[in-house]
Amino acid sequence: MLVTLNEVLKEAYEQKWAVGAFNTVNLSSIRAVIDAAEALKQPVILQHAQIHEAIAPLAVIGPVMLEMAKKAEVPVCVHLDHGEDIDYLLQAMEMGFTSVMYDGSKLDYDENVANTRVVTEAAAPLGVSVEAELGRVLRPEGGGEPDPQEETLAPEDMYTRPDEAAAFAAATGVDALAIAFGTAHGVYTAEPKLDFDRIAQIRQAVKLPLVMHGGSGVGDEDFKKAIAAGITKVNYFTYMSMAGGQAVRDFISANAHREDIRFDEMAEVARAAMEDHVKHAIGIFMKSSL
Numbered sequence: 001m002l003v004t005l006n007e008v009l010k011e012a013y014e015q016k017w018a019v020g021a022f023n024t025v026n027l028s029s030i031r032a033v034i035d036a037a038e039a040l041k042q043p044v045i046l047q048h049a050q051i052h053e054a055i056a057p058l059a060v061i062g063p064v065m066l067e068m069a070k071k072a073e074v075p076v077c078v079h080l081d082h083g084e085d086i087d088y089l090l091q092a093m094e095m096g097f098t099s100v101m102y103d104g105s106k107l108d109y110d111e112n113v114a115n116t117r118v119v120t121e122a123a124a125p126l127g128v129s130v131e132a133e134l135g136r137v138l139r140p141e142g143g144g145e146p147d148p149q150e151e152t153l154a155p156e157d158m159y160t161r162p163d164e165a166a167a168f169a170a171a172t173g174v175d176a177l178a179i180a181f182g183t184a185h186g187v188y189t190a191e192p193k194l195d196f197d198r199i200a201q202i203r204q205a206v207k208l209p210l211v212m213h214g215g216s217g218v219g220d221e222d223f224k225k226a227i228a229a230g231i232t233k234v235n236y237f238t239y240m241s242m243a244g245g246q247a248v249r250d251f252i253s254a255n256a257h258r259e260d261i262r263f264d265e266m267a268e269v270a271r272a273a274m275e276d277h278v279k280h281a282i283g284i285f286m287k288s289s290l
Contacts (some may be wrong), residue, residue, distance in 0.1 A: 001076065002069045005099035005129035006175050008043045008077040009209045009232050017287040018212075018227045021045035022278060023081060023237035025056045028244070028267050030065060032274035034072050039275075042282050043075040045099075045233065048092075049082045058088070062095045079131075081235065089119055093128050101131040101178070109164070116172040124173075131233075134168050135160035135180025137213040159198060166205040176209040176233060177202075181226075183214035194222055196229045203230030211235065215281075223284050234285055240277045247273030 012019050020037075024030040024046050037044035046065045048058060058080075069076035079099040080092035089100045102119040104112035116132045123130045136158035160179040169177060179202055182194040203210055209232035215223070217239055227234075251269045255261055 001072060001074070002066065002096075002098060003043075003075040003077055004127065005045070005077050005079060005131065005233075008045060008075050009176065012043075012287075013209045013232045015287060016228060016230070016232075018223075018232050018234050018285040019043050019045055020278070020282045020285050021047050021079060021081070021211075021233050021235045022240060022281075023047045023049050023052065023235075024065060025052050025061070025241075027064065028271040029241070029274055030068055032240075032244075032271050033278050034068055034074075034076065036275045036278035036282060037076070038073050040279060040282050040286065041074060042286050043077075044282070045077045045079050047079045047081040047235070047237075049237075050080070050084060050088055051082060053088075058092060058095070062092065062097065066096050077129075086115065086118060086122075090122060093123060093126050097128065099129040099131065099175075101133070103133050103178075105133040105136055105178075105180075109168075113168060113171050116168075116174060120173045129175040130173075131176040131178060131211055132168070132172060132174045133178035133180075133211075133213070134165055135178075137178070137180050137183055159195065160202060162198070162201040162205040165202045169206040169208055174208070176211050177206060178211035178213050178235075183212060183218065194218070194226060196225050199226060199229035199231060209233055220284050227285065234281075236278075236281055240274050240281070243277040244270035244274040 008019055022033045024033055033044055033046060046069060048061055065078050069078050077099050078097050080089055080097050081101050082103045083089040083100055084103050089102060092100055102116050104115050120130045158180050165177060181198045210230050211233040212226055212231045213235045215234045215236040247269045248266045251266060
């Protein structure tokens, strides 16, 4: 069933467990995530990130995500992730997405507040939940193009401050807040060092669901500590996608003697591997594992 972010996070926030949020760039990944959630009887969040527009246009993938969410046997929120263009967020809302994230983390504080407020005011009449980001979640070494801005900042300049988070939440009216506490997008080249105390302090200050970006590659025990400290939504994509890619490589290697390897076979191998990976991730986040 299709639900909003507020609805899907309510019980998790109150009881201190977390809901997995997975970027789904094609039909195989949508099926993998929903099948995993249904197998575990857990709510889930399907996400489309603006950065994936070139490979999965919102106008194409969005209706598929929404239709499959409506037919799912568990609560499913359909969420626009890392939207930096307000018009793009409005497009998702008009399409029927039940949640959007405005990412103004690279802007100065006042501009981030002003733009986020525009989004929350547009979303309210439509019943759409809004997530925003305060602080900077980095890309690790080798995890993509370096951001020149980030190279000049010390960690304390990028991490979310509890007092600023409280002011931001009050000024914008957001429903969830993505925070920076040591995670990074992409592939980790070293074990991340996470500031769990900062999570707890921010939760106490803002009293809203907190979001962990850069979840892929974080160890199971660190996930549990972060959730216990106050994380309610965990964004996860890179390592799920890599699991599908590795399964395809293994399949091709095992069938190197064949001349008739088909794309549909490879897609199904990738889907099954991603489903197993998502099951493991959801199993770590869910209430009974904590």
